[in-house]
Amino acid sequence: xxxxxxxxxxxxxxxxxxxxxxxxxxxxxxxxxxxxxxxxxxxxxxxxxxxxxxxxxxxxxxxxxxxxxxxxxxxxxxxxxxxxxxxxxxxxxxxxxxxxxxxxxxxxxxxxxxxxxxxxxxxxxxxxxxxxxxxxxxxxxxxxxxxxxxxxxxxxxxxxxxxxxxxxxxxxxxxxxxxxxxxxxxxxxxxxxxxxxxxxxxxxxxxxxxxxxxxxxxxxxxxxxxxxxxxxxxxxxxxxxxxxxxxxxxxxxxxxxxxxxxxxxxxxxxxxxxxxxxxxxxxxxxxxxxxxxxxxxxxxxxxxxxxxxxxxxxxxxxxxxxxxxxxxxxxxxxxxxxxxxxxxxxxxxx
Amino acid sequence: xxxxxxxxxxxxxxxxxxxxxxxxxxxxxxxxxxxxxxxxxxxxxxxxxxxxxxxxxxxxxxxxxxxxxxxxxxxxxxxxxxxxxxxxxxxxxxxxxxxxxxxxxxxxxxxxxxxxxxxxxxxxxxxxxxxxxxxxxxxxxxxxxxxxxxxxxxxxxxxxxxxxxxxxxxxxxxxxxxxxxxxxxxxxxxxxxxxxxxxxxxxxxxxxxxxxxxxxxxxxxxxx
Numbered sequence: 401x402x403x404x405x406x407x408x409x410x411x412x413x414x415x416x417x418x419x420x421x422x423x424x425x426x427x428x429x430x431x432x433x434x435x436x437x438x439x440x441x442x443x444x445x446x447x448x449x450x451x452x453x454x455x456x457x458x459x460x461x462x463x464x465x466x467x468x469x470x471x472x473x474x475x476x477x478x479x480x481x482x483x484x485x486x487x488x489x490x491x492x493x494x495x496x497x498x499x500x501x502x503x504x505x506x507x508x509x510x511x512x513x514x515x516x517x518x519x520x521x522x523x524x525x526x527x528x529x530x531x532x533x534x535x536x537x538x539x540x541x542x543x544x545x546x547x548x549x550x551x552x553x554x555x556x557x558x559x560x561x562x563x564x565x566x567x568x569x570x571x572x573x574x575x576x577x578x579x580x581x582x583x584x585x586x587x588x589x590x591x592x593x594x595x596x597x598x599x600x601x602x603x604x605x606x607x608x609x610x611x612x613x614x615x616x617x618x619x620x621x622x623x624x625x626x627x628x629x630x631x632x633x634x635x636x637x638x639x640x641x642x643x644x645x646x647x648x649x650x651x652x653x654x655x656x657x658x659x660x661x662x663x664x665x666x667x668x669x670x671x672x673x674x675x676x677x678x679x680x681x682x683x684x685x686x687x688x689x690x691x692x693x694x695x696x697x698x699x700x701x702x703x704x705x706x707x708x709x710x711x712x713x714x715x716x717x718x719x720x721x722x723x724x725x726x727x728x729x730x731x732x733x734x735x736x737x738x739x740x741x742x743x744x745x746x747x748x749x750x
Numbered sequence: 751x752x753x754x755x756x757x758x759x760x761x762x763x764x765x766x767x768x769x770x771x772x773x774x775x776x777x778x779x780x781x782x783x784x785x786x787x788x789x790x791x792x793x794x795x796x797x798x799x800x801x802x803x804x805x806x807x808x809x810x811x812x813x814x815x816x817x818x819x820x821x822x823x824x825x826x827x828x829x830x831x832x833x834x835x836x837x838x839x840x841x842x843x844x845x846x847x848x849x850x851x852x853x854x855x856x857x858x859x860x861x862x863x864x865x866x867x868x869x870x871x872x873x874x875x876x877x878x879x880x881x882x883x884x885x886x887x888x889x890x891x892x893x894x895x896x897x898x899x900x901x902x903x904x905x906x907x908x909x910x911x912x913x914x915x916x917x918x919x920x921x922x923x924x925x926x927x928x929x930x931x932x933x934x935x936x937x938x939x940x941x942x943x944x945x946x947x948x949x950x951x952x953x954x955x956x957x958x959x960x961x962x963x964x965x966x967x968x969x970x971x972x973x974x
Contacts (some may be wrong), residue, residue: 410953459882460880555799
């Protein structure tokens with residue numbers, strides 16, 4: 401029986417067309433392979449396995465930083481000039497300010513480093529006694545990066561950019577507790593005996609198997625918890641006058657950090673959770689808000705010249721699009737010019 | 751979709767247009783035009799090429815050795831060489847492939863020189879083109895079990911460095927069999943196919959033994 405069955409797995413993984421579909425799907429390829437699967441229902445499992453195998457393959461990834469690349473480029477261009485110039489300039493020549501600059505940079509680096517260490521020590525001190533002995537894991541996303549994390553209990557966390565998630569390597573005790581700064585979407589694995597607790601600044605969300613979004617960025621005036629399915633109990637740390645709130649699906653709780661007030665409201669499901677699916681949404685966004693969102697999403701810095709005569713009101717839904725494509729589209733609506741140089745974007749507004 | 755990817759390689763990042771048959775011609779033209787302007791001495795074209803490929807080459811070089819400084823030195827030499835010889839360089843329809851092929855020669859030359867000078871004793875080809883299977887549970891409909899993943903990974907690790915290199919070109923850089931034959935200096939495409947198949951044959955064995963194992967379990971379960 402084994403001989404009769406062709407080895408579909410090997411056939412697929414060594415086929416260029418299949419590889420191209422897995423790694424770079426497009427309409428045509430998806431059409432072809434979905435049809436193929438329809439006609440070969442009995443091999444469906446093998447197709448999924450072959451796909452998974454290709455997607456899981458990982459090679460070592462090494463990158464030079466932007467700074468290293470620029471330094472290297474400078475050396476490459478300079479070395480040719482020295483070569484072609486019959487009277488090469490004296491290479492030992494270094495202006496004094498340059499040396500000075502170097503020294504200052506070194507001191508700064510040390511200061512920055514030591515403050516980071518201090519923070520680390522400080523942090524260790526405030527860990528509550530019950531958590532001593534538990535090994536913690538921390539994930540941090542810089543601007544422009546999003547990731548998915550599976551917790552030890554199988555709970556899936558979509559972590560947004562500029563966000564940090566801390567959780568124990570192993571959940572112990574009577575609850576599953578994690579800490580969040582920034583924004584995350586949780587798909588919690590149900591467990592009646594072990595409540596899942598997210599601590600995000602003042603807000604504390606306690607759940608028993610549910611999916612919800614928490615936003616608690618330091619730079620935002622308010623934090624929010626939006627419930628998609630299940631049940632969540634929200635409590636407030638060090639806010640005696642606020643009662644616990646129980647949210648039902650479709651409800652959002654906003655906490656204003658300045659006024660120390662909590663407000664319940666309905667929320668728009670798509671605009672709150674789209675980010676986890678790689679969708680960037682603008683709803684009547686003003687200029688500043690629009691630029692800020694792009695900076696965070698793509699991890700870039702905008703340099704803006706000029707001011708707009710029009711009032712901006714950007715609407716749009718972008719899925720997995722390049723920054724370039726968004727800005728090109730915008731040129732049809734607003735009088736702008738732009739130039740993208742690596743992580744810097746120069747934007748001229750007329 | 752049941753499958754979601756979080757990993758990207760230069761091949762993935764290039765966007766799907768590149769080998770869309772309709773757009774492929776346009777890309778070849780684009781590559782040709784860019785390469786020709788570079789050869790004609792246009793500085794902007796050089797910077798463009800450098801920005802687009804420096805990190806791809808760096809990552810590629812680092813597959814051959816753990817000595818990152820050596821790769822960095824090679825990269826510098828390589829671009830200096832390209833600039834000096836620019837008017838005499840050949841023509842190409844794929845800049846990436848052209849650069850990778852000649853960069854490989856340079857890295858291997860440097861590695862061999864370093865070995866002769868006894869500066870390094872990196873005889874372990876084990877470190878070359880290390881490949882792994884991600885264990886992240888990123889699939890909603892995961893088909894492979896942890897044990898199977900471990901077995902597959904073991905099979906990958908037991909491959910020769912040449913086979914792993916071929917797998918790198920095929921899955922990571924998205925090369926065709928033709929390009930793989932070219933970069934290995936094989937005169938026949940069939941040799942490239944054979945190299946990939948040989949590597950994959952090991953993996954196939956693991957898959958088959960797993961299927962047989964599952965069948966045995968099913969067989970015994972049917973008694974209960």
